Amino acid sequence: AILVLLEGEKKAMESFSSGLKELEAETGLTISVRKTRARPQYQVEKGVPYHLVVVGIDQTGIVFQVTELLARHEINIESLETEAHHAPVTGTPMFRMTIIAEKPAEVPVGKLRKELAALCDKLNMDFTLEAQA
Numbered sequence: 001a002i003l004v005l006l007e008g009e010k011k012a013m014e015s016f017s018s019g020l021k022e023l024e025a026e027t028g029l030t031i032s033v034r035k036t037r038a039r040p041q042y043q044v045e046k047g048v049p050y051h052l053v054v055v056g057i058d059q060t061g062i063v064f065q066v067t068e069l070l071a072r073h074e075i076n077i078e079s080l081e082t083e084a085h086h087a088p089v090t091g092t093p094m095f096r097m098t099i100i101a102e103k104p105a106e107v108p109v110g111k112l113r114k115e116l117a118a119l120c121d122k123l124n125m126d127f128t129l130e131a132q133a
Contacts, residue, residue, distance in 0.1 A: 005036075047076065047102035048109075049132035052116075056125030058084055058095035066097065069119055073112060076102040095125075100132070 006013065020031045054066055063082065070077060079100045087094050103112065113129055120127045 047104045050101050050103050051130050052099040054097045054125050054127045058093040073107045
């Protein structure tokens with residue numbers, strides 16, 4: 001299965017759609033078209049750039065729980081990278097997540113640190129949160 005999302009002017013999309021029956025006949029493919037509605041635009045105001053690193057023993061739900069906490073504060077995640085590896089001596093599965101994000105100016109960094117600390121304590125993880133220069 002292949003899923004493709006196309007966007008364009010109404011006339012161009014109608015023209016594209018009208019040729020799909022012929023394409024189905026030529027290729028033997030089954031092609032289904034469904035119109036969608038545009039999502040409302042959500043504009044994040046410029047904020048303070050931060051670098052967040054979360055490290056600890058790998059477990060299910062780390063990315064979800066950390067990103068959900070950030071979303072509650074309307075923090076815009078610009079990039080997110082994860083890495084899994086085994087600890088050198090013990091072979092324990094380890095996890096590292098690095099996030100570059102913009103924190104709205106009205107979100108107190110102390111409150112964010114406190115909530116991240118509570119979450120990381122619950123997950124038995126460590127974190128660092130530093131403002132970007």
